Structure formats: structure tokens, C-alpha cells
């Protein structure tokens with residue numbers, strides 16, 4: 052009996068040591084829940100889109116030759132490498148980058164086609180990314196966008212992002228956008 056208990060205790064300790072402290076991998080901005088058939092990850096982070104200054108994170112790479120029919124800048128295309136942070140502040144902890152493009156794809160209102168990879172650098176999400184491909188109706192308070200795939204922990208991702216502007220400078224277009232993302236995966 053004593054031997055069995057000792058064996059159980061040793062096994063328990065060995066398992067703990069092998070897996071390390073589970074909390075060391077956890078991050079404050081994301082939560083993974085294994086539902087049995089799939090893993091649901093919810094995330095909350097902030098996206099910093101800076102057009103102004105000497106070191107913008109979003110730059111215009113193409114624009115239409117003629118702007119006569121370009122309400123809201125129809126045809127303008129931006130390349131971005133926007134920092135993602137834990138909190139809304141610029142100095143908040145960096146957790147990754149959103150890299151890719153967005154362009155004004157609507158003729159009569161503000162509708163940005165977003166083609167971006169959100170790659171992470173923190174905790175268990177380091178080197179994992181998800182891909183977002185969606186129209187961003189930027190004038191809406193909350194914009195819903197589709198997550199269409201991913202890598203690493205986000206392999207075979209399906210999901211959506213809800214984005215809401217936290218802060219915007221109407222003169223420069225610089226903005227900080229809050230993201231709530233829900234993703235389902237099998238791993």
C-alpha cells in the first residue's frame with residue numbers, strides 16, 4: 052500500500068517536472084479552452100497603425116493614377132507592419148506584429164480590404180500566426196472580420212475578429228484599435 056502511494060507521488064512529481072510550471076507559458080492576453088473536439092482561443096490585444104512621423108508602421112505603396120472617382124481614396128493601398136500590444140498604450144508589452152496590406156476597396160464609403168498576418172512573439176504563441184482576410188467597414192463602431200487560417204498553434208484556424216477603435220488622430224489617421232479574436236483549432 053505504502054509502495055503504491057510512493058509510486059503515485061513520484062509519478063505525480065515527475066509529470067509536474069516534465070511539464071514544468073503550467074503558468075509559465077500562460078499569457079494575459081489570450082486564453083485557450085480545450086472543449087474536447089476543438090480548442091477555442093480567445094484573445095484581446097491592441098493594434099497600432101501609425102501613418103505619421105519618421106518611422107510610420109503603415110506606408111502607402113500604390114494609388115490610382117486618376118483620383119477623379121475616388122471617394123475615400125478608392126484604390127489606395129498600404130503596406131503595414133503594425134505592432135500588437137497587450138494593452139492600449141504604445142509602451143504596453145509588445146506581443147507581436149500584424150503584417151500585410153490594406154487597401155480602400157469601396158467606391159462610396161470607407162471599406163478597407165484587410166490582408167494581414169497576425170504573428171505573435173510571446174509565450175506559447177511565439178511563432179504562431181493567424182491570417183485575416185476581410186472587408187473592414189471602418190466607419191462602423193465594431194467591425195467583424197474573418198480569420199481564415201493560421202500556423203503553429205493556429206493551424207487550421209477558423210474564427211473572427213471584432214475590432215473597435217480605441218483612439219484615432221483624425222488629422223494623421225494614426226489609430227489604436229482594440230481586437231477581440233475568437234479562433235477554433237484542433238490542436
Ligand SMILES: *[C@@H]1O[C@H](CO)[C@@H](O)[C@H](O)[C@H]1NC(C)=O
Nearest residue numbers: 095193213214215229230231
Ligand atoms: C472585447 O472584450 C472586452 C472584454 O471582454 C469587452 O469589454 C469589449 O467590449 C469587447 N470589445 C468588442 C469590440 O467586442
